[in-house]
Amino acid sequence: MSEKALSAVEAELYDRQIRLWGIESQEKLRAANVLLINCRQLGCEIAKNILLSGINSLTILDDAVVTEEDEIRNFFLSSDAIGKKLAEAVLQKAQSLNPLVKLTADTQNPSEKDVEFYKSFTIIITTIIKTDLLLKLDKICRSNNVKLISGDVFGMFGFSVADFLKHDYYEDRVQMLGKKRSHDGSEKSTVQVEGLIEYPELNKVLIFPNTKQSVEAIKKTRRRNELFFLMLVLLEFRNENARNPEITSKEEDIQKLKIIKNSIVELYKVKENVFEDALFELIFGEVVPVCAILGGVIAQEVIKAVSHKEVPINNIFLLDPVTYNGKEECIGA
Incomplete structure (x- = not known):
């Protein structure tokens, strides 16, 4: 990646953060081309923070149509956006945060994109995608020296998992x-x-029942936070149901989550009460304050990954839904 020298306008605009992390880091950010897959509640928080950091370009890839709930929770959207393509609808307000960043909308389904599309980015950020697509993206990223971070919010619980390569x-x-x-x-x-x-490749970090990948390395990890297993249960729910748990089908979805939990417990040979079932009461919806917290954490990790300044999280971040403490876990290394 070739860093671009800052113009006088950029140096003035980014003066305060240059004082924080230095002009060399800012020039690296200025050269970075970022892809954000899905710009819902968590995605808009991430986009806000990385736009303000002064990257070169941000592409928002999202094939969704704006719903009334999106309009209420996404500060990039206005009431006249309902029914429009979300990626296009967020552009105007997002661009106003930083006119110097090249901002692009893409309304195609991420799974329909070819390898060439993904190769052109410095770093890819994903939210609300199924694990099979995430693992496919990770292989593409590893083959093309592109860094990857993925995050999600389930109610009061949030997490991110990163593959920043070497x-x-x-x-x-x-x-x-x-x-x-x-x-x-x-x-x-x-x-x-x-x-x-x-960083380990993600197929050594995110392992689910009925896959051929061995969990022996993870089982040998001395310290595995209980929330790591909650993360796996929630991701597997999405894998099986093509959606997140919903409050409208709460009781039914909690029963499904308990069944998945049992299969995770069996796979990893951990105790049945590895986490309390009461946590399932806290994982519905995308809670806006939790999105704000996790969006800040993920944007911070993107800045670290691009600028190469300060120690990034290696490799999982877990936001406790009860205490709201952030916890770092190294899994699969």
Whole structure:
């Protein structure tokens, strides 16, 4: 990727964040071409944050038609958008956040896109897609050096999973100069520390019943948060039903979730109460404040992945639906 030098207008617009993460990181962001698959409640939060960061281009790929619920929860939409293609309807308000970013709408079904389409991006962000498409995308990304992050919100629960390939980064660390004060009274200096994280491919992270992939590596992981298994149950529900659990069929869907939970427990050989069934009461809908939190986290990880500054999450982020604490898990490595 070739970084683009910032213009005087860009340097002025992005002055505050350049002070935060440096002009070198901002130039990397300025060269980044980002694809966002699906721009619903979580997607619009992600889009807002990465548009403001100053990327080169954002393509929104979404074949949905705007519903009344979308219009209420998506701040990029107005009442006259109902019935229109969502990807096109969000453009005007999204573009107003940052006129310097090239913003494009694509209304084709993501599963119908060919490999060439996906190869042109620096990083791909997905929300609300089935796992088979996500794993297919991950293979394409790995073959073409494109980074990938996926996230979802189920009620009060949110998570993200990333494959940033072989990711090198640097971070600024403060180091003490010693006991003796320097001439200006300072006892500290800042140094750059380099690091490297090798992310596992997602078919070693997201493994479900009735697949040929082995779970032995994950079973050997010493610390597996209970919410990791909740994430698998919810993703498998979508895989089997082509939708998320819905409040209109709450009781029926909870029974389906319990059956899937039992199959996950059997696959991973964990205790039956690996998480309490009461959590199923908290996973309906896309709760807007949760979307805002997770959207900020995912956008932050995109900025880290593109700029190569600061340590990214390796490789799963879990937002606890009870305590609202964020937890990082390394799975499949």
